[in-house]
Amino acid sequence: MKSRLKAVRSRLIQLIVLLGTISTTLFLLLRISGDPAVLIAGEGASPETIDAIRADYGFDRSLIVQYLIFIWDIIRLDFGVSLVNAQPALGFVLDYLPSTLTLTFLAIFFNTILAIPAGVWLGAKPGQRRRRVLSTIVSVAQGTPAYVIALLLIQIFAVWFTVLPSIAGTGTWAWVLPTATLTFALSPNLIRVVAASIEETTAQDYFRTAKANGASPSVLLMKHSLPNALLSTTSLLGAQFAFLLSGALITEFIFAWPGLGLILVQSITNLDFPTIQATVFVVAYLVFFVNLILDQIFRFADPRLRKSQV
Amino acid sequence: MHKNKFLSLTVSFALAALALGGTTPAIAATKTVTIAVPGLPPSQGNPFREGPGTPGINTYAAIFDALTFVDTRGTVQPRLALSWKNTSPTTWEFTLRKGVKFSNGEPFNADSVVANIEYLTSADGRRTVIGGTELPGVASAKKISDLVVEITTQATATSLAADAILPAKLSALYIVEPKAWKEAGATVFAEKPIGTGPFKVDSLTTTRIELSAFKTSWRKPKSDKLVIIPLADAAARLQALQSGQVNLVTSLNPDQISAVRLAKGTAVSIAAPQVMSLAFNVVKGGPVADVRVRQALNYAVNKTSIANRLLDGRGKAATQGVTPTVNGYNDKVVGYPFNPAKARQLLAAAGYANGLTINADITVGSFPSDNLIYQSVKSDLAKVGVTLNYTTITFAQWLPQYNANSWRGEAFGLSWNSAPRADASRPYEIFVCKPVGPFYCDAAQSALVKSAQTEFDTKKRLAILKDVAVKVTASAPALYIIEQIDLFGLGKGTTGFSVTNRSIAYENITVK
Secondary structure: OHHHHHHHHHHHHHHHHHHHHHHHHHHHHHHHHOOHHHHHHOOOOOHHHHHHHHHHHOOOOOHHHHHHHHHHHHHOOOOOEOOOOOOEHHHHHHHHHHHHHHHHHHHHHHHHHHHHHHHHHHHHOOOOHHHHHHHHHHHHHHOOOHHHHHHHHHHHHHHHOOOOOOOOOOOHHHHHHHHHHHHHHHHHHHHHHHHHHHHHHHOOHHHHHHHHOOOOHHHHHHHHHHHHHHHHHHHHHHHHHHHHHOOOHHHHHHOOOOOHHHHHHHHHHOOOHHHHHHHHHHHHHHHHHHHHHHHHHHHHHOHHHHHHHO | OHHHHHHHHHHHHHHHHHHHHOOOOOOOOOOEEEEEEOOOOOOOOOHHHOOOOOOHHHHHHHHOOEOEEEOOOOOEEEOOEEEEEEEEOOEEEEEEOOOOEOOOOOEOOHHHHHHHHHHHOOHHHHOOHHHHHHOOOEEEEEEEEOOEEEEEEOOOOOOOOOOOOHHHHHHHOEOOOHHHHHHHHHHHHHHOOOOOOOEEEEEEEOOEEEEEEOOOOOOOOOOOEEEEEEOOOHHHHHHHHHOOOOOEEOOOOHHHHHHHHHOOOEEEEEEEEEEEEEEEOOOOOOHHHOHHHHHHHHHHOOHHHHHHHHOOOOOEEOOOOOOOOOEOOOOOOOOOOOOHHHHHHHHHHOOOOOOEEEEEEEOOOOOOOHHHHHHHHHHHHHOOOEEEEEEEOOHHHHHHHHHHOOOOOOEEEEEEEOOOOOEOHHHHHHHOOOOOOOOOOOHHHHHHHHHHHOOOOHHHHHHHHHHHHHHHHHHOOEEEEEEEEEEEEEOOOEEOOOEEOOEEOHHHOEEO
8 A cells, every 4th residue: 555655656746747847848949939929910010019919928028937927827727828819728728639539549449459460460470471461561551651541541432432521520420531540550550569579479488388288379379479469569559649649630630630739730830839838738648647557557467567566 | 251251341341331422421402612721710700810811811701891892903892881082181981881780680880890990999909910010000980970980090100191092901801790899808709700791600610610691691692501621731622622522622732723623623713912922131131132133033033934834824924023903013014034144144243153042931831832933943043053042931930030030041932912902002011111120121112102102193193103113123122933823623513603802702602
């Protein structure tokens, strides 16, 4: 119990340090990236107008004062209002979070159920001709950008066969192409990692011993290969999850998907500091949370980790 | 056995997909017009915070009206105001259209105009693009009667108090419903804007605007619904049109025209009142401070070839800072026809016989093929010994440098925009002796531009602007490249589409 509490406290400290570091870095990077007051004022605005806008938003204060106010606001989870649409930035970002989260979960789900069987099949007997063909296809797919996959899928299913919509907000079917795009973009990596892990385990002594002792192929797979492969697989899935949370930018752009990625790009284009800060903060928090869950999965999957923490 | 299962699965999937075909397309038999645009206005439904061009204009033209409207030939047409006259050099009287209502049922009248101008001239209003940049000369408004309003003008840093073309300038001011504006505040109003235009907003988000017909609008729409979707990627916009999910796309690329035709659609190109240029930082000094260098660079580029190759022959070589449909265009000015020999000669005379290097910052994505056009310019300049090193930057990086003239190099991408007033005074007022951070200044030319503003005799005024065109073009403050175009793609069955001065006539669009 004591060790649990210690672990929780350690995680909380990590979270605070992470959010503090990210917020500070972001604050400084944004301040050197440009002057939002100039953008708000527009082309040919007078210096008086720009100064007045700076004063409105507090950009006329010294950097250190701005920073202290920024940190105090963040502690209170007050990110201010968007410089572009004047809505509370955090609320605006949170409005778009469910859409990104759902797409992320769907993509990870389909990625997993596609990649793990394919990876196992590939890794079990890598020398086979059929598997070499699939391996080549996976390699090519791995080098194909999500942008190309998205346009190809739209061309086939929306333009040629007109069976699926390619624009978000047109009903349940509008989820299919973005999900498929992300699944096909992510799965080649996962297939290769699973295949490599499976292949590696088949060369291990314990695997050969089990095989010599007459263990059936399903036992070999389920008991000896897959559990070992799951460690690296989970690790990659976690990274992919974090990547998707920060917004699958291209996918969101192509499908006009109302997600965090789209908001982030738009807010960066408009130097909308509060929205950028709120988006990055939310993503950082979620990524931390995902990593926390991954740690628990690792502990569950790997007895060595459990033992080391006892 | 496994093969059979796989086959049956495949067939099942195909059948399911075909069955879905009848239900998924977004466009059903209803009169819903769906439009894909590169982006929605960042300020949502607040028309004061957006400049008078894209992306705002693609949305606001459906929701709002201005007092006036400038047509393709640069003539000021009635809109919410039916007529106008100047009662003194600084006072204009506008007679308003009778019986107009806002989409929330409130009447449009002189009080509405006064309230809008009061906001525009307030401290907050002056911090908006429309109040601060487009209409800084508007001083106040007074109600004369329910349908007559008086607007007065004032001197600004770039202009004198009298304004001969105030009616044209007011085409940039979209009238919002003042009661809703006041009650909701700018932020909430921006989420559900209310105007007198043909459509009213049902929902407005970052990724979609849904509007329904405002059936009692004075511009009664022919469609029941309008949906505006941002699709930043040009290929995705084309695919949305090809698949029939949208009826109209804006900002089509010239190389997509054949694909639109193959899909039985129509590509429509409209001359934009904008000249794409590479402006020179003359004030900074260096080689471009010499007019011979600036002229040489103009002669070195084959603009006609660019227009033919990269704009499918739909654009034209620019001869000056304004386009033929704009008031003040001078058709006697031939500009700088392609003449590399003359370019070399001028460069040699200026002391650059061995060539020179020009550094520039540009933005791309505003107009069809702009990226390719800059590449072509670079290639042509190289042939006369000029190395053009350009860096592509974002608008957020471009704007502060433009405002303060803090460019790192000798040139920068600049669009000479005459919209929405379609009058040469706009680019000349803004670009010749910009009050803060000028990149080019000629006191005599600036005085001439100001005198045009106070000249109420139309013929005399146009003569002054044509003279300005001669003088400014001779000074070559920019490498005028091409007269830009706006390219639209219409899906099969889309009718009633027209664009005037970059503004889509939403009331006439419908689908079969």
